[in-house]
Amino acid sequence: MSQSIPTRDDFASMLEESFSDGHSGEGQVVRGIVTAIEKDMAIIDVGLKVEGRVPLKEFGAKGKEGGLKPGDTVEVYVERIENALGEAMLSRDKARREESWVKLEEKFAKGERVEGVIFNQVKGGFTVDLDGAVAFLPRSQVDIRPIRDVTPLMHNPQPFEILKMDRRRGNIVVSRRTVLEESRAEQRSEIVQNLEEGQVVEGVVKNITDYGAFVDLGGIDGLLHVTDMAWRRVNHPTEILNIGQTVKVQIIRINQETHRISLGMKQLESDPWSDIGTKFPIGKKITGTVTNITDYGAFVELEPGIEGLIHVSEMSWTKKNVHPGKILSTSQQVDVVVLEVDPAKRRISLGLKQTLENPWHAFAANHPVGSTVEGEVKNKTEFGLFIGLDGDVDGMVHLSDLDWNRPGEQVIEEYQRGQMVRAQVLDVDIEKERISLGVKQLERDTAGDAAASGELRKNAVVTCEVTGVKDGGLDVRLVDSGIDTFIKRSDLSRDRDEQRPERFTVGQKVDARVIAFDKKTRKLQVSIKALEIAEEKEAVAQYGSTDSGASLGDILGAALKKQGGN
Numbered sequence: 098m099s100q101s102i103p104t105r106d107d108f109a110s111m112l113e114e115s116f117s118d119g120h121s122g123e124g125q126v127v128r129g130i131v132t133a134i135e136k137d138m139a140i141i142d143v144g145l146k147v148e149g150r151v152p153l154k155e156f157g158a159k160g161k162e163g164g165l166k167p168g169d170t171v172e173v174y175v176e177r178i179e180n181a182l183g184e185a186m187l188s189r190d191k192a193r194r195e196e197s198w199v200k201l202e203e204k205f206a207k208g209e210r211v212e213g214v215i216f217n218q219v220k221g222g223f224t225v226d227l228d229g230a231v232a233f234l235p236r237s238q239v240d241i242r243p244i245r246d247v248t249p250l251m252h253n254p255q256p257f258e259i260l261k262m263d264r265r266r267g268n269i270v271v272s273r274r275t276v277l278e279e280s281r282a283e284q285r286s287e288i289v290q291n292l293e294e295g296q297v298v299e300g301v302v303k304n305i306t307d308y309g310a311f312v313d314l315g316g317i318d319g320l321l322h323v324t325d326m327a328w329r330r331v332n333h334p335t336e337i338l339n340i341g342q343t344v345k346v347q348i349i350r351i352n353q354e355t356h357r358i359s360l361g362m363k364q365l366e367s368d369p370w371s372d373i374g375t376k377f378p379i380g381k382k383i384t385g386t387v388t389n390i391t392d393y394g395a396f397v398e399l400e401p402g403i404e405g406l407i408h409v410s411e412m413s414w415t416k417k418n419v420h421p422g423k424i425l426s427t428s429q430q431v432d433v434v435v436l437e438v439d440p441a442k443r444r445i446s447l448g449l450k451q452t453l454e455n456p457w458h459a460f461a462a463n464h465p466v467g468s469t470v471e472g473e474v475k476n477k478t479e480f481g482l483f484i485g486l487d488g489d490v491d492g493m494v495h496l497s498d499l500d501w502n503r504p505g506e507q508v509i510e511e512y513q514r515g516q517m518v519r520a521q522v523l524d525v526d527i528e529k530e531r532i533s534l535g536v537k538q539l540e541r542d543t544a545g546d547a548a549a550s551g552e553l554r555k556n557a558v559v560t561c562e563v564t565g566v567k568d569g570g571l572d573v574r575l576v577d578s579g580i581d582t583f584i585k586r587s588d589l590s591r592d593r594d595e596q597r598p599e600r601f602t603v604g605q606k607v608d609a610r611v612i613a614f615d616k617k618t619r620k621l622q623v624s625i626k627a628l629e630i631a632e633e634k635e636a637v638a639q640y641g642s643t644d645s646g647a648s649l650g651d652i653l654g655a656a657l658k659k660q661g662g663n
Contacts (some may be wrong), residue, residue: 131169139165141173149173172196197230198264205259210276215251223247225257225271232257232269241277285356288317292358294348297365302342310334312346312360319358321346328363328370328402330388369402370443377403377435377445382452387429395421397433397447405445407433412449414456414530415489424449456488460532461525463487469539474516477509484518484534492532494520501537502544502580502619544619547578553614556631559623563605566598573623576606580621584609588624591633596626 129143138150151173153165165171204211213225215234222235234257239247250273257271292298292314300312300319309322321344323331331337338344350359377383377399385397385405394408410417412424425431437446464470464487472484475491482494496505512518520534547553552575561584565572570585588609589596601607610628614621 127173127175129171129173131165131167131171133167134165139171141171143173143175149175194229197228201227201230201259201269202262202264205262210256210258211271212254213257213271214254215247218247223251227257227269227271230269232259232271234271234273238272238274241274241281282356285317288315289351289353289356289358292348292351294351296348297345298348299343299345300360302338302340302344305334305338305340307333310338312344314358317356317358319346319348319360321360321362325349325359325361325363328366328368329398330396330404332389363402369400370440373403373440373445374438376400377405377438379435379438381435382432383435384430384432385447387425387427387431390422390425390427392420395425397431399445403445405433405435405447407447407449411436411447411451414450414453455527456490457525457527457530457532459488460486460490461527464522464525466522466524468522469519470522470534471517471519474512474514474518477512477514481505482509482512482518484520486532490530490532492520492522492534494518494534494536498523498533498535498537501540501542543578544580544614544621545616547575547580548614548616552578553580553611553621555611555613557611558608558628559611561607561609561623563601563603563607566601566603568598571598571601573607573609575621582621582623584623584625588612588626591626591629 127143129141129149131139132142132148133140134153137153139153140148141151142148151171201211211227213227213232215223216226217224219233222233223239225232225234238260239250255273256276257273258275260270260272260275262269298314300314302310303313303318304311307323309320309326311318312321321334321338323334326334326337344362345365346360346362347364348358349361349364350357352358383399385399387395388398388404389396392409394406394412396404396406398404407421407425409421412421413419416424431449432452433447433449434451435445436448436451437444439445470484470486470492472486472492474482475485476483481496482499483491484494486492496509499505499508518536519539520536521538522532523535523538524533525531526533544553551557552559560576561573561582562576563571564574564581568586570583570589572581572583574581586596586598589598589601607625608628609623609625610631612622612624612627
């Protein structure tokens with residue numbers, strides 16, 4: 098019978114079988130028996146062809162104190178089956194590390210905490226011994242708050258939570274912070290359960306910020322907001338609190354979900370707003386202290402816990418666009434008048450200008466309507482002049498009150514800022530703070546007087562003096578009233594050949610007829626031509642009714658002759 102020759106794979110299989118019968122290969126943890134103790138080494142048989150040596154110190158206290166004896170069963174890690182000395186290379190430390198990894202993976206899967214010891218500092222954190230396995234503790238995971246000195250925490254067993262594990266790379270990351278946060282949350286929850294809204298407790302000021310203070314209530318912090326420290330205005334918590342100070346506070350609100358607690362100190366005192374209407378009736382004049390100045394006004398403390406606002410509009414009778422800081426300053430004592438009280442909104446409106454005399458009242462008393470005043474031109478606008486008057490008030494001259502006969506738009510150009518002007522008081526509206534002035538009222542209204550006397554009625558005959566000769570007509574002035582007007586070229590004569598301005602001279606007097614007079618615009622129109630036509634009609638009416646058989650030329654000649662005779 099022929100016998101087959103073993104192949105290369107058969108030899109490999111046979112070699113593997115030689116180690117399978119209770120024997121383990123390299124890179125594994127196996128059980129061994131201590132066969133002897135020689136000096137500081139333990140001789141261990143792990144079922145291989147050779148024995149191995151393991152330092153006693155790797156067995157910890159048991160090895161150091163002589164607790165390890167021949168015949169004891171131990172677990173070791175096989176690094177190599179046989180070295181150059183013909184011995185197996187064994188390690189108890191690596192065996193323990195392998196055991197730790199198995200246990201840690203089980204706890205990591207279950208989310209259980211593990212115990213470890215911080216034993217060294219490395220870049221970015223620390224190394225932790227987890228019973229043989231080395232883990233990394235990031236600096237941010239050491240405590241809830243950053244701590245400068247970690248020395249007191251080192252070499253002391255304490256709980257950790259495994260954040261992640263990678264056995265292939267041999268990486269373990271742990272956290273001490275999450276353990277503390279869980280413990281703190283449990284502690285906070287227990288404390289919160291024992292607190293009630295409205296309860297008065299004592300605490301210690303732990304931290305102070307711009308908006309309030311954090312008070313330690315024995316394991317949990319509550320926020321004492323700056324607005325709940327006192328009934329009066331508190332600009333900064335350090336005005337009444339110091340870190341480490343013990344304070345009595347009332348619990349205002351508790352959020353069971355977030356465990357946030359709001360505290361108050363002023364709630365332990367009586368509310369000064371309870372009888373505010375009796376203390377500060379409307380119209381009462383009182384003295385207070387300016388506590389704060391804003392763009393829209395100034396706050397004045399009337400008594401501890403009670404503040405009122407002087408709105409910028411109630412600060413001065415005359416200074417309308419001035420910042421409150423230009424009128425008042427903080428800590429200044431000031432007299433004010435109560436204008437309005439709203440207990441529901443906890444607001445008091447105050448007036449500063451009401452403590453002073455109303456300058457419009459004073460002006461009306463000293464300068465009645467019809468009186469004459471003098472002041473400086475403060476401003477020119479499209480609708481008139483503003484004149485500075487006594488008492489730091491302004492009066493306005495409307496365009497229509499600058500001149501009787503000329504347009505205001507034209508006349509206002511003759512005035513300049515800083516110029517002194519005399520005017521007449523036309524009206525004083527104290528409520529609206531308005532003073533109406535007139536410049537033209539100080540002069541005679543020649544056109545108005547002439548119109549009132551009937552001199553300027555339509556078809557009236559007026560005598561004019563030529564003041565200027567122009568291509569388009571004549572500038573003339575009425576002899577009786579002194580009113581200036583213009584006679585157009587077409588109105589100089591009934592005869593077109595005579596409608597030549599150059600035939601007139603300055604100073605010459607001519608008669609003309611009033612065509613129209615607008616009382617509102619004070620525009621007067623006169624015509625020599627209209628007068629000539631009217632005279633012709635009158636002559637025809639007077640002489641044309643006879644039966645003399647005279648021609649029109651004769652009638653006009655007779656009429657003109659008669660006028661010449663008169």
